[in-house]
Amino acid sequence: MTFTNSFELLAFHETxxxxxxVMIISIIAWFGYNxxxxxxxxxxxxxxxxxxxxxxxxxxxxxxxxxxxxxxxSQDITRHEVTPDASYTFEIxxxxxxxxxxxxxxxxxxxxxxxxxxxxLVYGFGLFRQDGTLVTQMQVNxxxxxxxxxxxxxMLWTFNHNGVFNLTSTEYSGPAQYSEDGKEDLMxxxxxxxxxxxxxxxxx
Amino acid sequence: xxxxKNLVHGTNFDHxxxxxxxxxxxxAVVMSFLFFGLVAIEGMIMRLVVTGASNPLxxxxxxxxxxxxxxxxxxxxxxxxxxxxxxxxxxxxLVPFLTKKPLYSVKLAxxxxxxxxxxxxxxxxxxxxxxxxPMYTLYWPLPAxxxxxxxxxxxxxxxxxxxxxxxxxxxxxNIYATIFARVGVHKDKTTKELLIxxxxxxxxxxxxxxxxxxxxxxxxxxxALPVVAIFRGTVDTFLDAIVILSAGILVLVYLLFDASGAPxxxxxxxxxxxxxxxxxxxxLVADGLVLIYVAGSWYLLATLITGQKLFxxxxxxxxxxxxxxxxxxVWSHHLLADQGQPEMMKLISGEMVTAFExxxxxxxxxxxxxxxxxARPLKMTMELKYLLGGLVGFGLAVPAAIIQADMGMNRVxxxxxxxxxxxVHIALIVGLYMTLYSALYVLWPIVTNGTKxxxxxxxxxxxxxxxxxGIGMGAFxxxxxxxxxxxxxxxxNGEFNTLMIxxxxxxxxxxxxxxxxxxxxVMSVGIKGLIGIFLPAHDKTASYGIEPETVAQNHKA
Numbered sequence: 216m217t218f219t220n221s222f223e224l225l226a227f228h229e230t231x232x233x234x235x236x237v238m239i240i241s242i243i244a245w246f247g248y249n250x251x252x253x254x255x256x257x258x259x260x261x262x263x264x265x266x267x268x269x270x271x272x273x274x275x276x277x278x279x280x281x282x283x284x285x286x287x288x289s290q291d292i293t294r295h296e297v298t299p300d301a302s303y304t305f306e307i308x309x310x311x312x313x314x315x316x317x318x319x320x321x322x323x324x325x326x327x328x329x330x331x332x333x334x335x336l337v338y339g340f341g342l343f344r345q346d347g348t349l350v351t352q353m354q355v356n357x358x359x360x361x362x363x364x365x366x367x368x369x370m371l372w373t374f375n376h377n378g379v380f381n382l383t384s385t386e387y388s389g390p391a392q393y394s395e396d397g398k399e400d401l402m403x404x405x406x407x408x409x410x411x412x413x414x415x416x417x418x419x
Numbered sequence: 420x421x422x423x424k425n426l427v428h429g430t431n432f433d434h435x436x437x438x439x440x441x442x443x444x445x446x447a448v449v450m451s452f453l454f455f456g457l458v459a460i461e462g463m464i465m466r467l468v469v470t471g472a473s474n475p476l477x478x479x480x481x482x483x484x485x486x487x488x489x490x491x492x493x494x495x496x497x498x499x500x501x502x503x504x505x506x507x508x509x510x511x512x513l514v515p516f517l518t519k520k521p522l523y524s525v526k527l528a529x530x531x532x533x534x535x536x537x538x539x540x541x542x543x544x545x546x547x548x549x550x551x552x553p554m555y556t557l558y559w560p561l562p563a564x565x566x567x568x569x570x571x572x573x574x575x576x577x578x579x580x581x582x583x584x585x586x587x588x589x590x591x592x593n594i595y596a597t598i599f600a601r602v603g604v605h606k607d608k609t610t611k612e613l614l615i616x617x618x619x620x621x622x623x624x625x626x627x628x629x630x631x632x633x634x635x636x637x638x639x640x641x642x643a644l645p646v647v648a649i650f651r652g653t654v655d656t657f658l659d660a661i662v663i664l665s666a667g668i669l670v671l672v673y674l675l676f677d678a679s680g681a682p683x684x685x686x687x688x689x690x691x692x693x694x695x696x697x698x699x700x701x702x703l704v705a706d707g708l709v710l711i712y713v714a715g716s717w718y719l720l721a722t723l724i725t726g727q728k729l730f731x732x733x734x735x736x737x738x739x740x741x742x743x744x745x746x747x748x749v750w751s752h753h754l755l756a757d758q759g760q761p762e763m764m765k766l767i768s769g770e771m772v773t774a775f776e777x778x779x780x781x782x783x784x785x786x787x788x789x790x791x792x793x794a795r796p797l798k799m800t801m802e803l804k805y806l807l808g809g810l811v812g813f814g815l816a817v818p819a820a821i822i823q824a825d826m827g828m829n830r831v832x833x834x835x836x837x838x839x840x841x842x843v844h845i846a847l848i849v850g851l852y853m854t855l856y857s858a859l860y861v862l863w864p865i866v867t868n869g870t871k872x873x874x875x876x877x878x879x880x881x882x883x884x885x886x887x888x889g890i891g892m893g894a895f896x897x898x899x900x901x902x903x904x905x906x907x908x909x910x911x912n913g914e915f916n917t918l919m920i921x922x923x924x925x926x927x928x929x930x931x932x933x934x935x936x937x938x939x940x941v942m943s944v945g946i947k948g949l950i951g952i953f954l955p956a957h958d959k960t961a962s963y964g965i966e967p968e969t970v971a972q973n974h975k976a
Contacts, residue, residue: 221830221831224827224828224831225831225901228822228828228901229898229901232818232819232822232841235818236815236894239811239814239815240811240814240815240890243807243810243811243814246788246791246792246807247799247803247804247807249795250791250792250795250796250797250799250803251795251796251797251798251799252795252796253795253796255795255796257792263731263785266781266785267778267781267782270777270778270781270782271778273777273818274774274775274777274778274821275771275774277774277821277822277825278770278771278774278825281825281826281827281828282827284827285827285828287827287830288826288827291826291830292762292766292826309566335560335564336558336560336561336564337558337559337561337690337694339756339834341905343903344903346902346903347902347903347904347914347915348901348902348903349831349835349903350831351830351831352756352830352831352833352834353756353757353758353830354754354756354757354758354833356690356691356694356757356759357560357686357690358686358689358690358691358759359686366691366759367758367759368757368758368759369758370758383908385833385834385905385908386558386834386907387487387554387558387561387907387908388561389487389552389553389561389564389567389568390482390483390484390486390487390550390552390567391483391566391567392483393483393909394483395482395483396478396481396482396911397481397482397483397486397909397911398481398911398912400908400909
């Protein structure tokens with residue numbers, strides 16, 4: 216099992232968490248009801264150490280599961296050893312993208328590096344599908360090294376599905392990101408990324 | 420008695436019968452619930468704005484300066500003005516009550532609620548008047564960005580936050596001075612014994628002695644378990660106060676230099692390092708003191724409601740010690756989307772140590788449930804209902820956060836409505852507040868000298884509306900997060916309209932529930948009684964003499 220994009224992951228997550236939420240609410244409700252009944256008997260006995268082992272397995276197993284099913288985890292950890300198919304570097308200053316390409320076209324399956332630098336505030340870099348769902352994101356911190364060169368905020372992303380994605384900042388950097396009436400996000404770049412060449416189900 | 424008589428005089432509340440400790444407790448409780456109302460209104464304004472252009476609010480609420488200034492003070496009012504006040508009030512009453520010693524200083528307790536109230540109001544004014552809106556996270560250098568924000572507004576805001584932190588330090592001093600006072604039952608105890616008990620080390624040693632076949636290290640620990648939790652949680656409260664205070668001083672220095680016409684270079688402060696420092700401190704609230712205080716409150720409530728000893732008390736004591744270490748090492752889960760953050764810190768602090776919270780909180784849940792189960796049948800009192808509601812809240816909220824504290828999930832959930840709604844709001848509104856409501860119902864007859872609650876129907880309506888509204892708002896907001904809705908972004912074009920309308924409906928249930936609760940309280944104590952709470956106490960006693968065990972007898976079926 217591998218999630219090829221965030222859409223699949225989020226759909227899985229929504230289902231799994233909803234089941235869990237219904238379960239925990241039901242258990243406590245059932246528990247509360249039986250607390251008032253003298254004749255109530257335990258249906259199952261949960262030994263303490265089994266319960267603790269379950270929690271440990273849940274906590275650790277969750278990360279093992281995601282490491283093995285979400286491809287961008289290992290890719291992110293080893294990103295400095297990976298040669299990307301394409302690389303884009305640009306900056307942000309006073310809520311404006313500087314040196315940003317008009318449009319980025321990516322072939323299906325390509326791994327692309329985005330390196331974004333901030334000249335003043337903390338921003339975010341986020342790609343969104345046309346329906347508003349999040350493709351990927353990172354924080355963009357300002358700062359320079361001792362030589363005054365702006366700090367990198369770099370990420371790799373492999374695109375496995377066709378789509379046209381919008382770009383905006385995912386971190387709050389003050390009200391100046393918006394028009395005065397709030398109706399326009401001034402950092403929004405529509406149709407910034409287009410991925411082509413994938414099959415309908417994703418990948419080549 | 421007519422409704423009007425109730426409104427003026429209450430049921431049988433007599434404020435002149437209250438001693439100094441009871442009065443100072445109730446003062447903070449009153450302020451806390453007033454701030455809760457303010458925060459609920461603020462929350463509803465923001466919920467309505469994001470429902471889109473058809474919302475009934477004046478257009479100015481959709482303007483970014485206005486919207487984000489509300490968003491900035493919302494957590495300040497909610498967490499400090501309301502939650503801190505309520506928790507501090509409860510603990511400054513409970514520590515003397517449980518240790519059977521007087522509170523170190525009632526004057527200091529009065530200063531605490533006054534400082535927090537004034538500080539919260541100042542922060543609110545800074546946002547309302549000058550629209551100072553750097554958010555509670557204060558990511559450097561945004562709070563010192565005088566191009567976007569008014570300097571005076573910034574200075575007023577920081578002074579407000581500083582006053583809140585000074586009030587917090589006053590609370591901490593009062594609690595420790597009371598715990599370490601060698602009077603009453605602690606007359607013959609040494610500071611070392613109290614320290615060992617306070618950190619939960621005696622519980623750990625008891626477990627070790629049991630494993631190695633030795634007699635228990637301590638048959639009768641110096642401090643009751645809830646006091647241990649208060650002691651432990653207050654360590655994090657202290658560290659958090661120091662971090663926020665120091666960050667505030669840093670911002671204040673920059674703002675003052677800016678106001679003097681000689682601005683300092685904001686680039687001198689490393690933004691990522693600052694983020695680490697600030698989140699280390701701020702996370703001690705979310706993942707430190709809240710979890711510890713809540714665990715301690717669950718243990719206390721379970722023992723008071725059942726009248727029985729806590730199940731696995733030594734394990735609970737030891738777990739509180741473990742939580743100390745865990746809470747200091749988990750802040751990196753807030754920086755999983757920061758690419759400059761070392762990968763090892765993301766892995767160890769952000770993922771692995773954070774996952775321990777599932778263990779510590781799961782343990783508290785287990786111990787509380789088993790303690791209740793062993794004492795059945797129990798009457799389904801209001802306090803028991805709220806306690807179960809609190810357990811549901813954390814049962815939902817903790818895994819929601821653990822899921823996100825993962826490098827894979829964080830890439831698509833960071834800064835979305837998922838974390839703020841499915842985790843933070845459910846943890847606070849449902850988990851924490853329902854636990855606090857439970858404590859309120861347990862302590863109500865003690866703190867008010869047996870005042871009858873005006874209406875149990877209103878209590879029940881409050882419970883159900885609050886529970887359903889709280890979970891519903893968190894759930895719909897969380898779903899919007901999964902659909903890509905960011906948490907600190909302005910959406911005025913109805914982008915997530917359906918889910919936001921549903922969240923707003925649930926949010927209004929929480930707001931209405933608060934009105935019903937407040938009305939019930941006012942009808943119980945009366946307006947005269949409410950004013951009387953703020954008048955000086957004739958009885959200067961700083962303790963409360965009822966044995967905790969007697970409270971439990973009222974709850975047995």
